[in-house]
Amino acid sequence: MNRAIFDFTLQDKFSNWKLQLPLLGFVIMPAYMLYLAVQSTPERIAAGTTIWHYFENPAVYLFYSYIFVSDGFVSSRPTGDSTAMTLLFTRPITRFDYVMTKFVAASLGVTALLLPAALLAHGVSFLIGLPPVFDVSLAASIILNSMLASAFVVFLHCLPGVLGVFTFLMLAGCSSAGDMFLASASSDIPEILKYFAQIMRNINFWIGDFFFPFLNVGQLSSGVSFDYTAIVVYLSNITSYLFLGTYVLAHREFFYASE
Amino acid sequence: MVALLQVLILDALITVDNLCKSYRNGTVKAVDGASFTVSQGEVFGLIGPNGAGKTTILGCLLALIEPTSGKVSIGGKSPYDLAVKPLIGFLPERPCYNRWMTIEQFLKYQHRLAKRPEEELPQAIKEVLALVELDVDPKKRRIRELSRGMLQRIGLAQALIGKPQLCFLDEPTSGMDPLGFVLIRKLLLKCKTEGITVVLNSHHLQEVEKVCDRIAFIRRGKIESVQSVESLAQLSQVLVVEWQSSTGEKSVDVATLEKIARQAGSNLIDNNGDSARFAAPDKDVAANLIVALTGGGVKIYQATFEKRELVEMFYEDSN
CATH class of the missing domain: 3.40.50.300 (P-loop containing nucleotide triphosphate hydrolases)
Known part of the structure; x- marks a missing residue:
C-alpha cells in the first residue's frame, strides 16, 4: 500500500469542488428514485424492489469505481493515461503496490458513496411507510460488490490507454442500455427495436454473470445450504483481476517513444 | 541505501x-x-x-x-x-x-x-x-x-x-x-x-x-x-576568410588557395570569389593560415570561425 497514492485517490476526489456536488447527487439519488417510484407506482412493494435493483446494478458499481480509480477523472482525461503513469513509475513504487492501493482506495470510495445512499433510502422508505431497505445483508453486499467492481476497474485501468477506456465504456454502456431496455420490457416498443433490445439484455446479463456476478449476501444462506460456489467465484474474480492488473502493468511500457 | x-x-x-x-x-x-x-x-x-x-x-x-x-x-x-x-x-x-x-x-x-x-x-x-x-x-x-x-x-x-x-x-x-x-x-x-x-x-x-x-x-x-x-x-572547425577584391584585380585562384591551405596544415572547403571556407582543426592552424594567405597577397579584412552546432560538426567530421 502506498500512502501517497491512497490519499491522492480518495482525498483528491472528495476534496475537489467539481466532484463534490455530483458525489452528493449520487448519495441522494436512490432515495429520490424511491420517492419517485412511490409517486408513480401504485404497488408500494414494487417501489422497494426498484431500490434493490439500484444497489445490484453493475453499471452503478462500474461507474463509481471508475471515478475513484481514474487518475484523470477530474480533468476529463481517460483512465489508464500512460503519460501520467510515466512519472509515477520513476518513483519508488512497485506495480503490485499501485494496483493494491488503487483497489483498496476505490473500494472504500465506492462504499463511502453507496452506504450513505442506502441509509438515506432507508430513511425515506421508513418515512413513507415502506418495508425497510437497509439491513446487514445489503450493507455486506454493497461492501463486497464495491470491492469486486473496484478490482475489475483497476484491471481495466491497467490496460494500455485506449483499450481500457473502450472496454470500460462498452461494458458500462451495455449494462446501462440493457437496464433501460429491461425496465421498458413491458411497454410497447417498435418491432425492429425488440431485436436490439434482446441483444442489449443478453449483453447486460452476460456482463452481470460473467465479469461482474453480483454477490447477494442475503441470498447466500437463504437456500437449503450455504452457497459456497458464489463465494469461490467472487474470490477468484477479485484475485484474477488484481493479478491480471499487476501482470499487465508490469509488462506495459511507459514511454511516449514506444507509442 | x-x-x-x-x-x-x-x-x-x-x-x-x-x-x-x-x-x-x-x-x-x-x-x-x-x-x-x-x-x-x-x-x-x-x-x-x-x-x-x-x-x-x-x-x-x-x-x-x-x-x-x-x-x-x-x-x-x-x-x-x-x-x-x-x-x-x-x-x-x-x-x-x-x-x-x-x-x-x-x-x-x-x-x-x-x-x-x-x-x-x-x-x-x-x-x-x-x-x-x-x-x-x-x-x-x-x-x-x-x-x-x-x-x-x-x-x-x-x-x-x-x-x-x-x-x-x-x-x-x-x-x-x-x-x-x-x-x-x-x-x-x-x-x-x-x-x-x-x-x-x-x-x-x-x-x-x-x-x-x-x-x-x-x-x-x-x-x-x-x-x-x-x-x-578539437573537431575540425571551419574558418571563413573574406578578402577585398578590387575591380580589375585578378581574383585569387583556387589552386593558389589550396596550396596556401596545405602549407598551413589546413584544407580548402569551398571558394566564392571574395571569400573561402577552410577546415581548421585548431587556432594555431587558423593563425598560420591567415599569415600564409596574407603573405600570398590576399587582402584579408575578416576571418571568423563559422558558427556550427557541435553535433553538426561531429557528424560532418565522422562522415
Whole structure:
C-alpha cells in the first residue's frame, strides 16, 4: 500500500469542488428514485424492489469505481493515461503496490458513496411507510460488490490507454442500455427495436454473470445450504483481476517513444 | 541505501552494456547495441537527431521500457530495483502532470511519492521553487494555468524535490525562453558542484556543451562515439576568410588557395570569389593560415570561425 497514492485517490476526489456536488447527487439519488417510484407506482412493494435493483446494478458499481480509480477523472482525461503513469513509475513504487492501493482506495470510495445512499433510502422508505431497505445483508453486499467492481476497474485501468477506456465504456454502456431496455420490457416498443433490445439484455446479463456476478449476501444462506460456489467465484474474480492488473502493468511500457 | 551510495561513489554509477530495444517484432530497432558508462557526479549528454533512440535509452535507464537485450545497471543494481528509485529524479520531455492540481498539491504529491520525510515538505517546496526561479503562489496557481516554459520549470522542481542523486533530464530546455536556457545551465552546474549525476538528453548541443563532461553521439540507435567536451573542441572547425577584391584585380585562384591551405596544415572547403571556407582543426592552424594567405597577397579584412552546432560538426567530421 502506498500512502501517497491512497490519499491522492480518495482525498483528491472528495476534496475537489467539481466532484463534490455530483458525489452528493449520487448519495441522494436512490432515495429520490424511491420517492419517485412511490409517486408513480401504485404497488408500494414494487417501489422497494426498484431500490434493490439500484444497489445490484453493475453499471452503478462500474461507474463509481471508475471515478475513484481514474487518475484523470477530474480533468476529463481517460483512465489508464500512460503519460501520467510515466512519472509515477520513476518513483519508488512497485506495480503490485499501485494496483493494491488503487483497489483498496476505490473500494472504500465506492462504499463511502453507496452506504450513505442506502441509509438515506432507508430513511425515506421508513418515512413513507415502506418495508425497510437497509439491513446487514445489503450493507455486506454493497461492501463486497464495491470491492469486486473496484478490482475489475483497476484491471481495466491497467490496460494500455485506449483499450481500457473502450472496454470500460462498452461494458458500462451495455449494462446501462440493457437496464433501460429491461425496465421498458413491458411497454410497447417498435418491432425492429425488440431485436436490439434482446441483444442489449443478453449483453447486460452476460456482463452481470460473467465479469461482474453480483454477490447477494442475503441470498447466500437463504437456500437449503450455504452457497459456497458464489463465494469461490467472487474470490477468484477479485484475485484474477488484481493479478491480471499487476501482470499487465508490469509488462506495459511507459514511454511516449514506444507509442 | 548507504551501501548502494558507497557503491555509487566507488564505481561507475550507470553501466549500459550492449543495450538493444526493438519494436514491431524486431523490424524497428530503436536502440542497437548501445554501451557506455556514467561516473558519479558526471554530467553526461545523450546527443543525436530526432528519432536517434535517446528517449528509449532514458526509458530503459528509468525502468519504464524493458530492453530487448543487453544490460542496464545503476550502482550495480537493476533499474527496476526499488533501492535505486529514491535516488532518481526525472524530467520528462512532455509535461504530463496532474493539470487540475495547484503547484503546491502537485509538489506535495511528488514529495510523498519520493518517500521524503513529511516535515521537510514546506521547506522543500520553497527550495525547489527558488531553484527553478518560479515566482508564483504555489497555493493558488494550478498546473493547467502555466505556460509551456513554466511547466518545464515545474517539471524540474518535481525532479529535484526528492533530493535525487541521479537526474535524468529529457530535453530540459524544451519550450524555454533564453532565460530558461541560462537557468538550466545554472542548475546543471549546481548539480555538478553537489556531486549529483546528470544524464541529459537533447538534440541541441549548444545548450549543454558548456556543462557536460562527456557526450554520447547517437544516430539510428547506435552510439557512434562517447567523447569528452575537451576532445570535441578539437573537431575540425571551419574558418571563413573574406578578402577585398578590387575591380580589375585578378581574383585569387583556387589552386593558389589550396596550396596556401596545405602549407598551413589546413584544407580548402569551398571558394566564392571574395571569400573561402577552410577546415581548421585548431587556432594555431587558423593563425598560420591567415599569415600564409596574407603573405600570398590576399587582402584579408575578416576571418571568423563559422558558427556550427557541435553535433553538426561531429557528424560532418565522422562522415
